[in-house]
Amino acid sequence: MKDKKQKFPSELRLDPVSQDWVLIATGRARRPETFQKDARVSVEDSASACPFEKLDEQEKPTAIFLNGKQVGQGSAWSTIAIPNKYPAFSPIASPHTSIIGPYQTMEGVGFHEVIITKDHTRDIPEFSLSETKELIDVYQERYLSLMKKEFVDYISIFKNKGKAAGATIAHPHSQLIATPVIAADIQRSLRGSKQYFVTYNTCVHCSMLEWDLKEKKRIVFENDAFVVLCPFASRVAFEVRVYPKAHLSYFEQIIERQKEQFSEVLLVAMKKLSRALNNPDYNYFIHTAPVDEGKHMYYHWHLEIFPKTSTWAGFEISTGIEISTIEPEQAAAFLRKQ
Ligand SMILES: [Zn+2]
Ligand SMILES: [Zn+2]
Numbered sequence: 001m002k003d004k005k006q007k008f009p010s011e012l013r014l015d016p017v018s019q020d021w022v023l024i025a026t027g028r029a030r031r032p033e034t035f036q037k038d039a040r041v042s043v044e045d046s047a048s049a050c051p052f053e054k055l056d057e058q059e060k061p062t063a064i065f066l067n068g069k070q071v072g073q074g075s076a077w078s079t080i081a082i083p084n085k086y087p088a089f090s091p092i093a094s095p096h097t098s099i100i101g102p103y104q105t106m107e108g109v110g111f112h113e114v115i116i117t118k119d120h121t122r123d124i125p126e127f128s129l130s131e132t133k134e135l136i137d138v139y140q141e142r143y144l145s146l147m148k149k150e151f152v153d154y155i156s157i158f159k160n161k162g163k164a165a166g167a168t169i170a171h172p173h174s175q176l177i178a179t180p181v182i183a184a185d186i187q188r189s190l191r192g193s194k195q196y197f198v199t200y201n202t203c204v205h206c207s208m209l210e211w212d213l214k215e216k217k218r219i220v221f222e223n224d225a226f227v228v229l230c231p232f233a234s235r236v237a238f239e240v241r242v243y244p245k246a247h248l249s250y251f252e253q254i255i256e257r258q259k260e261q262f263s264e265v266l267l268v269a270m271k272k273l274s275r276a277l278n279n280p281d282y283n284y285f286i287h288t289a290p291v292d293e294g295k296h297m298y299y300h301w302h303l304e305i306f307p308k309t310s311t312w313a314g315f316e317i318s319t320g321i322e323i324s325t326i327e328p329e330q331a332a333a334f335l336r337k338q
Helices: 001-007 127-144 185-201 205-213 256-277 314-319 330-338
Strands: 010-014 020-027 063-066 069-071 079-083 095-102 103-107 111-117 154-161 173-177 219-222 224-228 242-244 282-287 302-307
Touching: 063 127, 079 127, 103 314, 111 127, 127 154, 127 173, 127 256, 173 185, 185 205, 205 219, 205 224, 219 330, 224 256, 242 256, 256 330
Parallel strands: none
Antiparallel strands: 010 020, 010 103, 063 069, 063 079, 079 111, 095 103, 111 173, 154 173, 154 282, 219 224, 224 242, 242 302, 282 302
């Protein structure tokens, strides 16, 4: 018991074969019996039992916004960022790393915040443009603040909606996790972008956008600065991506006007998906260049939306080849009509 108390909440472990990092909950690990099928966590969806209805002083908000403006501690709020009560990564002065035989570990140093919008039931498809923009403002504010911290190499901003997408609280919220390592998926994406850049002296994302905008088949919606599309190699049915049209590697560098345009396309994309798939569960996340002081100008930030239209089965898990059950061109045509 004593030993358990001293444990850091989480530990990164490196798979020596795939070179993928995984995160193991150590300090607050669940008892093995709680993994039985019937004991799995259910989504808390009633407002009376919602932990986000009565945030108090204890929560120590990291950013408070009210009607489009950042305000001070203790103020009323319309969007708020707080540290996650059960963080996957936690701040620490200097993380302990170790090598055990063929294995390598590192304490899960980093930051884990929850970004909450006020209303218990209204979510992005029902938001106004200014409410959506406020959410993006908070994303950017927290990103800019946490990227300065030590040991932060990558910042992931994501949103899970619904039980099928892994959300355990129904109240609309997003999360931000700042990690000391760059995940394998991101590394692959960076490597592919760099290789193309070295070979063709241009950004692969810009090349795809130029082609798709000309061909129009996979375009769902666009405004001056952003485009919503179903990617050529969609990984799931109705996968949607949002790209800035101009080459921009770093999400956190978007300026006011771009944020307005981004909010507009995000809102349109979420409305269309909601109508097309009858309010589906989904995950969305921002893919952006890391904050490890490397130069990643060949990268092109974007947002990916994965509606929960299927679950991974044996073939997907064993090969990583995902099966999308509709052509992206058909999905885009359907979404354009919504
Ligand atoms: Zn709530
Ligand atoms: Zn580009």
